[in-house]
Amino acid sequence: MATLTLGALARQAHRTPVQEPLPDFYFQASAEETQAAIGVARAALRDRLVILGHHYQRDEIIRWADYTGDSFKLSQLAAARSEADFILFCGVHFMAESADILSANHQRVILPNMTAGCSMADMADIYQVRDCWDQLTGLLDEKILPITYMNSAANLKAFVGERGGTVCTSSNAPAALRWAFTQAPKVLFFPDQHLGRNTGARMGIPLEEMVLWDPFEQGGGPDCAGDALRRAKIILWKGHCSVHGRFTLEQIRQARAHYPDVNVIVHPECTLDVVQAADDVGSTEHIVKVIGAAPSGTKWAVGTEINLVNRLAKQHPDKLIFCLDPVVCPCSTMYRIHPAYLRWALDNLVAGRVVNQVTVPPEIRHWAHVALDRMLAVH
Numbered sequence: 001m002a003t004l005t006l007g008a009l010a011r012q013a014h015r016t017p018v019q020e021p022l023p024d025f026y027f028q029a030s031a032e033e034t035q036a037a038i039g040v041a042r043a044a045l046r047d048r049l050v051i052l053g054h055h056y057q058r059d060e061i062i063r064w065a066d067y068t069g070d071s072f073k074l075s076q077l078a079a080a081r082s083e084a085d086f087i088l089f090c091g092v093h094f095m096a097e098s099a100d101i102l103s104a105n106h107q108r109v110i111l112p113n114m115t116a117g118c119s120m121a122d123m124a125d126i127y128q129v130r131d132c133w134d135q136l137t138g139l140l141d142e143k144i145l146p147i148t149y150m151n152s153a154a155n156l157k158a159f160v161g162e163r164g165g166t167v168c169t170s171s172n173a174p175a176a177l178r179w180a181f182t183q184a185p186k187v188l189f190f191p192d193q194h195l196g197r198n199t200g201a202r203m204g205i206p207l208e209e210m211v212l213w214d215p216f217e218q219g220g221g222p223d224c225a226g227d228a229l230r231r232a233k234i235i236l237w238k239g240h241c242s243v244h245g246r247f248t249l250e251q252i253r254q255a256r257a258h259y260p261d262v263n264v265i266v267h268p269e270c271t272l273d274v275v276q277a278a279d280d281v282g283s284t285e286h287i288v289k290v291i292g293a294a295p296s297g298t299k300w301a302v303g304t305e306i307n308l309v310n311r312l313a314k315q316h317p318d319k320l321i322f323c324l325d326p327v328v329c330p331c332s333t334m335y336r337i338h339p340a341y342l343r344w345a346l347d348n349l350v351a352g353r354v355v356n357q358v359t360v361p362p363e364i365r366h367w368a369h370v371a372l373d374r375m376l377a378v379h
């Protein structure tokens with residue numbers, strides 16, 4: 001078995017929040033009992049509480065959400081809802097961190113299960129990004145601007161904020177990159193290589209001017225060899241989403257073979273070939289709007305997380321809506337927000353205890369706030 005160094009252990013400890021075990025009865029209760037108990041606790045908390053639900057949450061969670069949306073919309077909502085004492089975020093850890101940064105000082109942000117993280121966000125940590133930055137700024141004479149995707153830890157948002165950069169989401173990535181190039185000739189984009197590459201390609205940046213930085217290789221690995229870094233406009237971090245990475249050209253071919261008039265719509269975390277073969281690409285919020293506004297009888301093959309696709313299919317029975325991937329797979333980390341955890345967090349609030357509060361330390365909060373404010377200003 002590989003031995004972890006102290007540094008590696010510290011990193012692991014840093015990014016793996018601990019979830020205390022729940023009493024057994026939370027898991028022994030039937031689904032109906034759990035839903036009924038959530039209803040009682042939610043009613044008792046009235047407007048002291050706002051529940052935010054990400055589109056990828058299961059229906060048994062979404063039914064309790066006061067607002068649903070993607071991470072961009074939910075962070076705007078967290079910034080706007082200053083009257084509630086508690087923001088219960090049914091999403092993943094980086095979203096709760098952003099809500100904590102953007103919310104008012106008296107508000108407390110709660111993540112029902114602390115192990116609900118994001119595998120993509122975990123593909124870049126502050127130590128790796130600092131190391132990459134030191135190498136790049138040592139090698140290159142031109143100014144570089146860092147952009148982090150929303151799906152990243154708060155300390156990475158602070159990193160970009162302190163260096164003049166911004167956070168972007170799948171909704172505003174094109175605007176964020178356009179803005180970045182008014183500030184610097186080069187961009188370091190992390191952690192999702194696909195969102196960066198797809199956005200760059202959409203802006204007309206040739207593939208040879210987008211190189212892939214592998215954080216596990218000195219100098220970023222083979223893609224960054226020779227004068228590749230000097231020629232590059234965008235340096236892409238080698239990270240990806242395990243859910244959106246599953247969609248393939250073959251699935252699009254199959255969908256079109258079955259339904260010649262199908263519309264293929266995918267998320268920009270998919271690979272470039274999938275995005276280029278689709279009819280439309282956009283954030284989950286964009287997908288929700290486009291399918292919602294489409295005429296009755298239209299057909300939609302969707303390349304995003306299955307809970308959202310199934311919900312859209314239920315909401316629009318007059319349209320044929322299906323997931324591009326026939327071997328369906330939910331986002332396993334989003335799925336950790338089981339109703340039992342929601343009930344547990346609410347029960348504790350009713351009893352006057354705040355469990356699973358997500359708090360960003362003040363030294364990180366300031367610069368992360370700067371980066372998030374830039375994100376909210378860039379459309």
Ligand code: SF4
Pocket residue numbers: 056092117118119120121151241242243244305331332333334
């Ligand atoms: S769908 Fe992908 S990017 Fe979104 S939370 Fe899950 S692993 Fe992370």
